[in-house]
Amino acid sequence: xxxxxxxxxxxxxxSADLYLLRYGKDGLLRSPAAEDEVKEQLDxxxxxxxxxxxxxxxxxxxxxxxQDFAAGYIEQGAEFDIRHPxxxxxxxxxxxxxxxxxxxxxxxxxxxxxxxxxxxxxxxxAEQEELLALATSxxxxxxxxxxxDAVDGRTAVNKATATKLxxxxxxxxxxxTDPDDGSAPPNVAGLLKIWAxxxxxxxxxxxxxxxxxxxxxxxxxxxxxxxxxxVYDPRDILRVASVWQMKARAGVVGAKGVAPLLEHILHRDxxxxxxxxxxxxxxxxxxxxxxxxxxxxxAHSMLLLQPAVNRWCLAPNxxxxxxxxxxxxxxxxxxxxxxxxxxxxxxxxxxxxxLAMRGKNLGEQQPETAAAGDWYQYGALGGYGPAGLDGQxxxxxxxxxxxxxxPLGGGARVIAINGGSKVDGQVPIRGHGEISNPFTWWAxxxxxxxx
Numbered sequence: 001x002x003x004x005x006x007x008x009x010x011x012x013x014x015s016a017d018l019y020l021l022r023y024g025k026d027g028l029l030r031s032p033a034a035e036d037e038v039k040e041q042l043d044x045x046x047x048x049x050x051x052x053x054x055x056x057x058x059x060x061x062x063x064x065x066x067q068d069f070a071a072g073y074i075e076q077g078a079e080f081d082i083r084h085p086x087x088x089x090x091x092x093x094x095x096x097x098x099x100x101x102x103x104x105x106x107x108x109x110x111x112x113x114x115x116x117x118x119x120x121x122x123x124x125x126a127e128q129e130e131l132l133a134l135a136t137s138x139x140x141x142x143x144x145x146x147x148x149d150a151v152d153g154r155t156a157v158n159k160a161t162a163t164k165l166x167x168x169x170x171x172x173x174x175x176x177t178d179p180d181d182g183s184a185p186p187n188v189a190g191l192l193k194i195w196a197x198x199x200x201x202x203x204x205x206x207x208x209x210x211x212x213x214x215x216x217x218x219x220x221x222x223x224x225x226x227x228x229x230x231v232y233d234p235r236d237i238l239r240v241a242s243v244w245q246m247k248a249r250a251g252v253v254g255a256k257g258v259a260p261l262l263e264h265i266l267h268r269d270x271x272x273x274x275x276x277x278x279x280x281x282x283x284x285x286x287x288x289x290x291x292x293x294x295x296x297x298x299a300h301s302m303l304l305l306q307p308a309v310n311r312w313c314l315a316p317n318x319x320x321x322x323x324x325x326x327x328x329x330x331x332x333x334x335x336x337x338x339x340x341x342x343x344x345x346x347x348x349x350x351x352x353x354x355l356a357m358r359g360k361n362l363g364e365q366q367p368e369t370a371a372a373g374d375w376y377q378y379g380a381l382g383g384y385g386p387a388g389l390d391g392q393x394x395x396x397x398x399x400x401x402x403x404x405x406x407p408l409g410g411g412a413r414v415i416a417i418n419g420g421s422k423v424d425g426q427v428p429i430r431g432h433g434e435i436s437n438p439f440t441w442w443a444x445x446x447x448x449x450x451x
Contacts, residue, residue, distance in 0.1 A: 002033040005063070008070055010092065011078050017041065018070065018094040020063070025100045025137070025249055027256030038095055039264060045093045046086045047273045047300075047448065048265055052097045052258070054280020054308065055246060065279070066096040069436040076441045080402055082449050086273075095261075097285060099253040101246060128235055135241035139172050151234035159192075162232040166191040169237060173244040179251065180284075180310040181378065182321035183359030191240070194355055198236040243356040247308070250281040254288025266295035273300040275448055276334075279435050280382070283307030283340075287327045290334070298333050301447035304340040305435040306382035306419075308349060310357065313381065314338070314414060315388025320377070325388065331413045336447050338413065339406065341398075341440070342385045343429035344420035349383030350375070382432075385416040397421050398428040401442040408446065417443060 004017035019038050022030040029035060042048070051069065053062040076082075084090040132151065136144045147168050150161050157165070166188045174185040186194065265274050276299055278286035283304040290299060312318040313325040331338070344350060354375040375384055386393050393414040399406060400423050406415055419429030419439065428439035 002031075002037065004037075006067065008067075008074060008094070010074050014089075014091070016070075016074075016092045016094055018066065018096065020066075020096050020098050021261075023097060023099040023253045023257040025252075027249075027252035027254075029257050029260075035261060038093065038261070041093055042265065042268060042272055045091050045272055046088060047084065047090065047092045047275060048095060049092060049275045049277065050095045050097070050258070050262070050286065052099070052254075052276075052278040052282030052285035053101070054278075054282040054306075055101050062096065062098055065436065066094070069277075069441070070094055072436055072438070073441045073444055076401060076438060077445060080445075082445050084448060097253070097258060097282070099257070099285065100249065101281065128238065131235070131238040131242050134245050135169070135173070135238050137245070139168070143168050143172065151238070155233055155235065156231040157234055158231065162192060162195065162237070163188055165234065165237055166195065169241050169244075173241055173248070178310070178326075178357070178359060180313040180326040181357075181359075182318045182323045182325075183378070186359055190358070191237075192232075194240060194358055195232060195237050197355055198239060198352070199233050240356045243353075246281050247284065247357075250284040251288045254285040255292040258285060258289035259292040262289050262293040262299070263295050266293065266297045266299065271297060273448075275300055275444070276302045277305065277444065278303075278307065279305040280308045280432065283381070284309050287313070287330055290330050291327050293333070295333075298335045300334075301336045301444075302330075302334045302338045303440075303444050303447060304338065304381065305440060306341055306343065306346055306349060306429065306432055307380070308353060309381050311379050311381045311384050311387045312377070314386055316392075318388060331392070337406075337408055337415045339415050339417060339443050339447060340381055340386065341417045341419045341429055341435070341443075342380075342382050343418070343427075343431075344383075345427060345430045346383055346420075346432045348432045349380035353380040353383060354378040385418070386414050389414055398423050398439045399442060399446070400424050400426075401438045406443065406446050 005020045006018045007015045008018060010016050019034055020031070021034055021038070024030050051066050053065055132148065136147055139147060147165060150157060150165055170185055170188065170191060177184055262274065265272055276286040276290065278284070284307070286302065287309065290302070309327070310325070313327045314331060315325040316328055317323070318325050357378045358374055359378070376387070385395055392412060393416060394407065394410065394412040395416040395418060396406065397418050398421070403424075406417075408415070420427065423439070428437065429435065
């Protein structure tokens with residue numbers, strides 16, 4: 001959309017424009033007029049803040065997140081009289097990406113609503129419908145028809161059908177090596193095991209007849225007795241497929257859509273300081289964008305908030321692959337250390353992310369890591385912090401506003417902020433979406449301040 005979407009006061013009679021740039025599922029920019037205006041505005045700008053939202057951000061939700069974070073950051077800066085460096089006056093420009101994630105929450109965040117019997121208002125059915133549309137959006141006509149026919153209106157399928165569905169999902173959404181951690185895709189048997197675990201554990205051979213309502217064995221209307229055995233719920237494979245689809249889309253949006261703008265900003269003379277902020281899969285948007293951008297000058301800072309990316313993605317060598325993580329090059333493209341939050345209270349990223357992301361090495365970890373679960377290899381950066389960065393990373397608790405600073409000058413290229421430990425009696429990050437608060441604003445101020 002052309003023109004700044006909003007103008008925010010920043011004190012002393014000054015203001016900052018907020019622009020929103022739309023990107024399609026193919027990653028391509030859909031707001032060329034707005035981007036042209038952003039480029040024209042750079043002549044009078046000292047700092048550009050680029051925000052990328054994550055899952056569950058339809059336009060209104062994404063805008064709300066951007067406005068809330070920007071307003072809190074500005075107010076906190078005024079409260080603590082934070083100054084920003086530069087030869088001229090501090091004049092920020094705010095840019096928010098609007099990319100096609102989904103209008104429902106992460107499927108792992110509200111599994112019961114999706115996996116349970118349809119609610120009276122049909123919200124769960126609508127969510128399932130959108131999951132189906134997302135999962136099949138890249139399939140050819142024959143596989144789309146076969147997939148939809150097998151799952152449409154069903155909450156249970158037998159193993160033969162589940163095997164067919166797993167093969168279709170793998171061919172269309174996970175056929176190649178994962179770009180973040182270098183892992184090969186699971187085979188059909190591995191995907192069936194993931195599917196079973198998402199449904200609550202190993203499943204016995206299911207009966208042939210699907211249940212018309214509710215999960216089999218749940219006791220809902222139309223459910224056979226538990227003695228009949230549990231079956232594969234197609235909504236669980238839709239969860240896995242939608243996670244893979246969103247992960248891939250975030251990377252495409254970053255590399256194809258956002259990267260050219262970052263290149264333009266980083267080639268400017270006089271220079272403009274660039275700050276990148278990404279939440280959830282939005283972290284993958286900004287990582288992919290900077291990774292793809294060809295620019296000699298680095299971005300000034302990067303703040304990753306509960307990033308839904310693999311914890312090895314920044315490592316020089318991903319264990320068991322002999323190759324660097326997909327975003328290892330980003331370490332040299334950011335002037336300040338990268339700040340990234342993680343929290344044990346983020347249930348999606350601690351409990352489910354690694355299930356959906358497992359590759360063919362399922363169950364093949366070394367004994368010392370197997371006991372801890374496969375989060376060691378496939379866990380999320382926002383759930384467990386970084387891996388494989390010995391000597392280049394440090395971990396610390398969140399810093400309360402006005403109570404200190406992060407060790408930006410300590411030599412670490414990545415600083416992992418533990419948002420799950422109490423600070424002054426508060427848990428800084430109590431869930432996946434709780435990323436706009438005084439602790440996260442302070443982290444960004446620490447990256448951008450002049451003192």
